[in-house]
Amino acid sequence: MFDFAIRKLQKLNGVRMVVEGQMFHILDLLSLYICAYISYYASNSAFFGALIFLAGFFIEFVLKLFMQRKWQETSKTGISIINTALLPAICTAVVFLSIFVFDAIYIVVWIAILLILRSVFTYEGILRYSDSKRHLKLSIALSQLIPTAAIILLLWFHIDSAYALRIGLLSVIYPAAVIFWLLRSKGKNIISKANYNAEAASYRLYNALLLNSNIALYLSMMSFIGILMFVPSQGDLFLPVISWVALVITITVVLGRIIRQGKMRKIEKNTLFIAGGIIWLFAHIQLNETFSLFDSSLAWIWSLLQAVGLAVMMMLATYMQEDMRLVLELTEDDSESSIITYRSLLQQIAFIVAGVFISVEIYFIEFVYKNGENFSPDVESRLMRLFNLLPLAFVLLSMFFALLQPVSRDIVRKLKLYREQKLNHSIIQAFEEKLKQLLVKRYRKPMGIKVVAFFLKPWFYSKVHGAEIVRFNNGPVIFVANHRDVYGPIVTNLYFPYSYRPWIENKVLSKEKIIGHIKIFVAQRIRPAWFAKLFTRIMAPITVWLLNSLDPIPVYRRAEMRQAISTFKLSVKALQEQDNLMIFPEDPAKSEGEYASSGVSPFFTGFVSVAKFYYKQTGKSVTFYPVYSDQTKRTISFGEGITYDPEGENETERICEYLMAKMNEMAE
16 A cells, blocks of 8 residues: 555655755644544533544645645745735634634534645745745745734634633744754755655565554554543643653754764664664553553653653664665665655654544544543553554564664665775675665564674673784775684674674584584483484574574585685685684694684684685775684673785795684783
């Protein structure tokens, strides 16, 4: 369904559109609240007010698409007398008609009409006068202030002055925020051209994440309106609702500044997003258990924690846009317009979906409380908890899409390198193809190793020392590490600060061949023999699956030249794709059949030939960095690198001796 809608919207590609941020849709929530609150006050039915506003919002959405077509060429520089006179005339007519056609139901309809007029005329004014700052400011001021004044007059005439003043204060927030947005933007970057062509797989995952997290955001905010505001036992939560929304915005801004300062740059954005989701889920479940903000003082703490989790998710979703711009540069020239177009569309869809859910929710709440004698308190409580858990499903979905997202810090580094190559017209074809395979085509991210790593980390905790020594100025590097039985490969996979593709012996990458290796490993460690055999049979397929999840380069030791050459070819290709390599070159046969428990065993020296093949292919010299994993000290240490010299006569011996000496030195 979504793909069908996108194909239809592609007809709007190239037309001018207003760059609407998250702020506009949070302000739409405020308008929804106003309609629902007035409806509840006038007719004791918040559902009717919410439904009228959502119907108006959909009409507003269609009108905006129409205006995009109308003003697709250029904006006007002269102020339109017709438009300037039309808005106050319509608003005056609405107020005048309300005097003759007044009813508790109609008052909500008049208010909704004025809110829609305010939004539509503001949008039209931006499209029309974006090239003239003076006319733009005047148009927006009139579009915002005239309908707002009409709303206050309408309430003043037909309800009471105190209530009109209260709703009037809320109504003023919208024009104040829009005018502030206009002044802050200084009239720049408020218009873009629609582009619905972006089809990169990773960008589609991001859009799914954005859509579900926005629905969760709007549902969370609406829950305070729908559940708390219109339940009589809650009292008047006018101030708490506004305070909670302001809290989410404040936390988002503060965390955004922390991210910009680079204080969390070592943590993956996807991981932080999921962490925010976990915080939100925990707080939301706890808050749902209290049911009422006034039932427990702890509920205020859960509400605060929920705001923190939600703010983390929205802030990270916003910062992921920078990564998505890099992704879209793989397939198109105008990545910025695609980002803006899809963000605006998804936020409006999210608002409509959340609005439908919350309207149904308000209807059931009113039904329960108006017919409360037919329901036991236990049934009422369960219904309320059920509706309050609606946002939970969308948060879980957004976390799921974050988990599938292949974009990581290492991928971002490669994308920035690709941008440089693109600017310099020096793109490496293998590198570009690998990025497109990962990000543009449908790519199944290996999740198994991530899940296993999460549970293994506490058992193999290690500190990293000297990682800042590594330099990537000349491209990818080769890490050379000690084995120490299985300890070295495990801790480097769990705690290594840089991504890499490991060399792994081909014998352990197939189920049939690995059984012999596992038998040798468990023979001296597991008793009785029948249990060791059973353990081997179970672990063989699991181990093969995990090792293949690492995207390894198979190594053929003591094999035919053709097989050995394939290892070097794959390694060179990986380096050209900007992947680092990890090699464990120790030969246990040279140290009584076992890996050294301290220091390193003598090396298989053939791995140095990778540098020779790489230089022959690219004309670049690769650097080898020694890495030592100390099981006793629980550390991973880095040493100074050594760079391949194509003019050297004994490079294999020189590099191997240097690496062994450094690793033995780090072991002391």
